[in-house]
Amino acid sequence: MLNGISLGIMTVIILLIGGFVLTLLINAFLIPLLKTPKEVIEEIVEIMDLKKEDHLVDLGSGDGRLLLKAHSNSGCRSK
Numbered sequence: 001m002l003n004g005i006s007l008g009i010m011t012v013i014i015l016l017i018g019g020f021v022l023t024l025l026i027n028a029f030l031i032p033l034l035k036t037p038k039e040v041i042e043e044i045v046e047i048m049d050l051k052k053e054d055h056l057v058d059l060g061s062g063d064g065r066l067l068l069k070a071h072s073n074s075g076c077r078s079k
Contacts, residue, residue, distance in 0.1 A: 036062070041069050050074035 002010070044066065050056060054076040058067050067078040 036065070038065075041066055045070045045073050050076040052076060055079070 048056075048070065050070055050073070052075040054074065056067060056070050056076050056078045058064065058078070060066075070076060071078045
């Protein structure tokens with residue numbers, strides 16, 4: 001027979017694992033990952049016409065490819 005502490009610990013572990021699995025399933029099936037095509041990023045950076053003394057701050061929630069491309073093309077400071 002399980003005492004209260006063991007039962008509580010097992011319940012917490014099961015809930016943590018269940019929450020983790022549920023998060024993975026939601027991310028995998030319900031939330032699509034849509035990346036901006038490389039050609040579009042290159043065109044955006046070209047249109048911005050950044051100089052080395054410029055600063056670029058990306059407030060998006062992407063993977064940072066725009067900042068990396070802008071920095072590699074112009075040498076501007078990126079955050």
